[in-house]
Amino acid sequence: MSKDAELNRLAGRLRSLPARPGTRIMEVCGTHTVAIRRFGIQKLLPEGVRLVSGPGCPVCVTPERFIDEAVSLARQGVAVASFGDMLRVPGSFSSLERERADGRDVRAVYSPLDALAQAEGTGKETVFLAVGFETTAPAIAAVALKAVEKKAANFSLLTALRLVPPALKALIGEIPQGDAAAQPPAGSGLAGFLLPGHVSAIIGKHAYDFLLGHGLGGVISGFEAVDIVSSLLLLLAMHEKGIYEIVNNYTRVVRDQGNEKSRGVMAEAFAVADAEWRGLGAIPASALELRPAFAGLDARRRFAIKVESAPPRLGCRCGEVLRGLVDPPACPLFSKACRPDHPLGPCMVSAEGSCSAWVTYG
């Protein structure tokens, strides 16, 4: 059967399922959010079933303070290298894009390897903005090891790496969260999770076993329409039958045990730490920071970074969007004051943010 015929068959099955009022499935990964809206998969869902976005957009969950730190570095004359999608994110008072327009050395790179090569090539102090989840952290760890091996004295990292399972644990109330502990967890009432494909390629399927104790299942999915539609069919079937499992529906890429070698490299350079998530608050053991042996690569130790604290942006509901509590149109700024060409909040600035995907694909 051709892929299109297969997709049509699966989409037909999804569309013809009986109504299931009040069923919410969370897609964790920002790349899934974009794929779902781009393919229009939300329109194939049976009546009463809704997809809600989760916290899996790295740009969206990175605290505003991190951008302020990067801006401070750029203003000190340090070369800042970053994945391109961080550049437009507004900090409290500027963005890296604006700093670049003002003549500061800010460059978009495809890989942290390029940032290290840039440091070696220019001889200038160069900081790479280490942002991302478990998919990306091993690549950055490998570059940290390389920098040490090459004795690259002018290369360092500003870290804001985050881990996916602790965010899910916080959402479903498995780990308590500061002042939010008094309220029911945002994830209560979910029917299951569409789990991120490439994060899972690293961490494996058992990293999500904690969901089972909460009566929640999850399906690890790839990013093509066939992958997502078949994963949603699996999730709805499991939910209807009361079966809670973690299913790997992306076996062409994800091994059940994940990628042990990548995890080893990651653990060599990074240790787990507590961290603040934009929209979700403080989550224990949810981030990666450089181990003491790599302190020489830590931009926060190498430079005096002064950051003024700014009040939170009024009206932006990105935090609630990231927890699946509201859809983007519930925000008073959505598609009015806050648009993809003039983003105010992180869910709009990232192409993978839920707000941006809603505007772009309808």
Add this chain to the structure above:
Amino acid sequence: MCLAVPMKVIEIKGDMAVVEISGLRREVGIMLLDKVKLGDWVIIHAGFAISKLTKKQARETLALFEEGHLLV
């Protein structure tokens, strides 16, 4: 941000490899994967191979990509 693409290993130089897809070549790190061999199809993310595909799996993924479903 977690996008990744399948590419074929055509040359290995220590802990780096040259990978190729549709004539596009790129040098990537292979220290995050065990036993990378010439001819392997690997998934590339941020300049590193992070997972290995079987040839059949790679072709299936590629077919999906080529049918215009590729996310960029």
